[in-house]
Amino acid sequence: MLWSKLFIPTLKEIPQGAESIAHQLMLRAGFLRMLVAGVYSYLPCGLRVLNNVQNIIRREMNAIGAQEVLLPCLQPQELWDRSGRNAEMEEVMIRFVDRRGRKMCLGPTHEEVITELVADQVTSYKQLPLVLYQIQTKFRDEIRPRFGLVRSCEFIMKDAYSFDSKEEGLDNNYKLMYEAYLKIFSRLGLSPVITEADSGVMGGSLSHEFLILSESGEDTVYFCGECNYTSGKKSENCPGCASPLSEKKAIEIGHIFKLGTKYSNSLSAFFTDEKGSRAPVIMGCYGIGVSRAIAAIIEANHDAKGIIWPKEIAPFDLLLLPLNITDIDSRQLAFGLYHQLNQAGFNVLLDDRDERSGVKFNDADLIGIPLRVVIGAKSLKEKKIELQHRRDKSICAIDIDAAVEKIIQLNKKEGAG
Ligand SMILES: Nc1ncnc2c1ncn2[C@@H]1O[C@H](COP(=O)(O)OP(=O)(O)OP(=O)(O)O)[C@@H](O)[C@H]1O
Ligand SMILES: [Mg+2]
Numbered sequence: 001m002l003w004s005k006l007f008i009p010t011l012k013e014i015p016q017g018a019e020s021i022a023h024q025l026m027l028r029a030g031f032l033r034m035l036v037a038g039v040y041s042y043l044p045c046g047l048r049v050l051n052n053v054q055n056i057i058r059r060e061m062n063a064i065g066a067q068e069v070l071l072p073c074l075q076p077q078e079l080w081d082r083s084g085r086n087a088e089m090e091e092v093m094i095r096f097v098d099r100r101g102r103k104m105c106l107g108p109t110h111e112e113v114i115t116e117l118v119a120d121q122v123t124s125y126k127q128l129p130l131v132l133y134q135i136q137t138k139f140r141d142e143i144r145p146r147f148g149l150v151r152s153c154e155f156i157m158k159d160a161y162s163f164d165s166k167e168e169g170l171d172n173n174y175k176l177m178y179e180a181y182l183k184i185f186s187r188l189g190l191s192p193v194i195t196e197a198d199s200g201v202m203g204g205s206l207s208h209e210f211l212i213l214s215e216s217g218e219d220t221v222y223f224c225g226e227c228n229y230t231s232g233k234k235s236e237n238c239p240g241c242a243s244p245l246s247e248k249k250a251i252e253i254g255h256i257f258k259l260g261t262k263y264s265n266s267l268s269a270f271f272t273d274e275k276g277s278r279a280p281v282i283m284g285c286y287g288i289g290v291s292r293a294i295a296a297i298i299e300a301n302h303d304a305k306g307i308i309w310p311k312e313i314a315p316f317d318l319l320l321l322p323l324n325i326t327d328i329d330s331r332q333l334a335f336g337l338y339h340q341l342n343q344a345g346f347n348v349l350l351d352d353r354d355e356r357s358g359v360k361f362n363d364a365d366l367i368g369i370p371l372r373v374v375i376g377a378k379s380l381k382e383k384k385i386e387l388q389h390r391r392d393k394s395i396c397a398i399d400i401d402a403a404v405e406k407i408i409q410l411n412k413k414e415g416a417g
């Protein structure tokens, strides 16, 4: 991709009303724009990031045998009457009556729809266990949309649901999900703290929250600096080592629940067991705030100049930065490398703008591509180009002829993140 053609409206000033670092950076870097409070458009770079995050989640879900589905956003309110959650979802649910007089809503979550689906299709223990997931847009009329993607009214969630015939099956699926979550968050460049949480509105017995410590979080955790013990519930001292706990703000990026039979009972998802008797399916549900995770990734991966994308999430693998595009040699080399690197399977962004190098460097720092190749007239004379890492700012000069080979090697060996 050529920068001159890319729809990436970067901003020099900090946009008004953007309170958190992640929100400011996404706007400034030209990844995101607000339509109205709590509702956002992803521009090309933002969408690339979103797709990368989704693919990491998808691969880890598939790896534990979860199967992807896509459930409807449009849902009948009657379903929520039957589950008993219509009243408790009163405030967040976006409702309307359609032209045929059907009372509908935009799905704030999908326990009801998926339980209904399984109730209709699963009748025997032989069809269990079953784990389904989707990555999809949710709608919630949040009273206070904040911090951009952290709390929005239209957002993307990964929601998975497990269905088992036995309690041990649920235990097993819960454990698999828990472990998959650790892998996902580590690939996303996040180090969550995990607290055992209250199941609240979801009902059920056990749940864990995955949280990223950050000033722009709306959750509070109690943290022991001595042994890393973390709790969602307030208490004076750490139960492990008796040190005083400190209060920290955190962003909830994932939440897993053992639901048990709450939804299968209310929506009649029953199966016949080995002995021929009917029993409610035992369920778990497992959410990740996909769009919220992007904000958390930036909160955890930035410096004063901009975003520092972890390798797997970056919108491009590599930024080619000729300092003077009007210089014939620089231009030729830049386009030559661009084609070779594209051929080698890299996602390359070439800054082909006729701009001052200061502007180019600032923009490069802002948008946070992990690896950058700088082509300058001076080093060209020595037949060298410069490889720069965004994260640690390390620079090395390499021979032009060996450049492509070296970049391929580097990407294989240590990654650029
Ligand atoms: N308004 C929102 N905007 C963006 N992401 C959200 C929003 N609400 C929830 N999420 C994400 O979806 C995940 C699963 O949804 P869940 O229903 O468990 O959230 P929740 O308990 O309502 O979250 P919160 O307490 O932050 O409102 C959450 O862990 C969070 O990461
Ligand atoms: Mg909520």
Ligand SMILES: [Zn+2]
Pocket (backbone or CB within 6 Å): 224, 225, 226, 227, 228, 229, 238, 239, 240, 241, 242, 243
């Ligand atoms: Zn402790």
